[in-house]
Amino acid sequence: MGAKRAGIVGVGMTVQRSTRRDVSGVELINEAVRAALDDSGMTRKDIDAIVIGNMDHFEGINYVDTWSVDGSGALGKPIMKMTTGGTTGSTVAMGAYYHVASGMFDRVLAIGWEKNSESDTTGAIITAFDPFWDRPTFGGAVAGLALEATQYMAETGATEEDAAYVAVRDRKNAINNPFAHLRMESNIEAIMSTPYLAWPVKLGDMCPRTDGACAVVFASEDIAGDFPNVPAWVHGVADRHLWGYTSDPYVNQHVKGGTWFPAMERATRELYDKVGITDPLEQFDVAELYLPYSFAGLRYMESLGFCERAGGPALVRSGDTDMGGKCPVNPSGGVLSSNAIGATGLLRVAEVALQVQGRAGDRQVPGAKLGLATGFGGCYWSDELVIGKEKPEKARG
Amino acid sequence: MDDWREAQEVLVMDGGIKVPYSWSAGETGTTYLESLRDDKKFLGTRCPECGIVYHIPRRNCPDCFSECAEWVELGSSGELVTYTITRKHHPQLSPLKGVFGYAVIKLDGADTGFVHLISEFDESQLAKGARVEAVFAGEREGSILDVRYFRPVKAVS
Secondary structure (H helix, E strand, O other), X not given: OOOOOEEEEEEEEOOOEOOOXXXXXXXXXXXXXXXXXXXXXXXXXXXXXXXXXXXHHHHOXXXXXXXOHHHHOOOOOOEEEOOOHHHHHHHHHHHHHHXXXXXXXXXXXXXXXXXXXXXXXXXXXXXXXXXXXXXXXXXXXXXXXXXXXXXXXXXXXXXXXXXXXXXXXXXXXXXXXXXXXOOOOOOHHHHHOOOEXXXXXXXXXEOOOOEEEEEEEEEEOOOHHHOOOOOEEEEEEEEXXXXXXXXXXXXXHHOOOOOXXXXXXXXXXXXXXXXXXXXXXXXXXXXXXXXXXOXXXXXXXXXXXXXXXXXXXXXXXXXXXXXXXXXXXXXXXXXXXXXXXXXXXXXXXXXXXXXXXXXXXXXXXXXOOEEEXXXXXXXXEEEEEEEEOOOOOOOXX | OOOHHHHOOOOOOOOOOOOOEOOOOHHHHHHHHHHXXXXXXXXXXXXXXXXXXXXXXXXXXXXXXXXXXXXXXXXXXXXXXXXXXXXXXXXXXXXXXXXXXXEEEEEOOOOOOEEEEEOOXXXXXXXXXXXXXXXXXXXXXXXXXXEEXXXXXXXXX
């Protein structure tokens, strides 16, 4: 039993909203699952295994895999919970991919979901951090990211206006996505006039808190022709973890071989080597990147190799990452428009799949064949997947 | 042996995590809880394919995935599927004082059981299949504990 190539054959997502009081968490999951099954022409009984994830402390449900069985369709089936913080959704996608690529399962359902409305985000997220060294001085996601932004501005000369460009771009893209949460025509002045949450991060620079779910069906190459949709093939995946203290996101930057964002850069290097990417801006037709705040849309472009260090502002202002540019980033509106955290990474994967299948509706990048999807987790780890229209020569980890 | 314990006392930090949550019962759960609160009536949902009446009500059938839109009014009595009696209590967490029990109860008209409490019993009255009835709280707020507990149904003389 050798490694199998795997393709995405079905996608389901709920509308992303600030609050979904009309449904419980289990029922929200069911909406996405039902849509993904319909999209792939399958019923619950056709699924061989399920991988599910969320930020379990956000809803205070610790055995989400078991608790959600009525909604996920896992009744009497193998189900596995994967939860890795912000990267949960992309990790779930990778876990489902590994299930299929192993040759042990043919049809595997990946589910990511979150009801951010059900808790206090910072109150919940603090439970992920070290009780001695992090919690007493924890500034929450916003202040943690602001530390990154100020360092980035100091080292590169990037401005708050450069970052605002990213927020404007992504939320404008979201107008084309009927599932997105924040869909708005904006401009740099409008973002600049929003209140500071933690300098230099303003309200307009941050992702929203969102309720939503996403489900994606992965199928083995052996049966990938049996579905109504042409598969979107997984060309390769990579991930790297590290831990930066909340007060020093760059702790690893200062140790041997340290770089800008070591986890993302090393995952990128491995992935690009495997898939054969030497010029991502030219080779990728589309990217759905986990950019939780606007400054990430500058700096992460550098760590993902789209430009040289400090080149993020010039890259985004060139228009190359806009719709119609060389490699549109976040045609869906991205995380700055919708952030149901456990669903977010999986939505990136789902969106790239829809793009290379030519099924992305008004947000379609014409002729997209190869795309990059990423997941980001605080403190500073990274999941990355390349998904393409063409079948890869072989299965790759 | 263990003389290191005398040399250094390791610091231990106590934690008491309090995270506020506000869970939504959803429309299906809300309809159910409002019925308990306002009408003292148990509701279930019926799967249109399998015919199973679910209590607690499900919005979709976990098995065939059909939407269960049909509401069914259930009895407020039922039978013990299984039960236990507890004699040790946690001062904050135990839902009832004194000797009480936890039970899986299948209400009349339902096909599935649910977990609730039993009280006001003589142990000789408890057995698999024994009939029990709901005792509602006087002040109800839309929670499963609007039913305080179940007690054995008095034999009709």
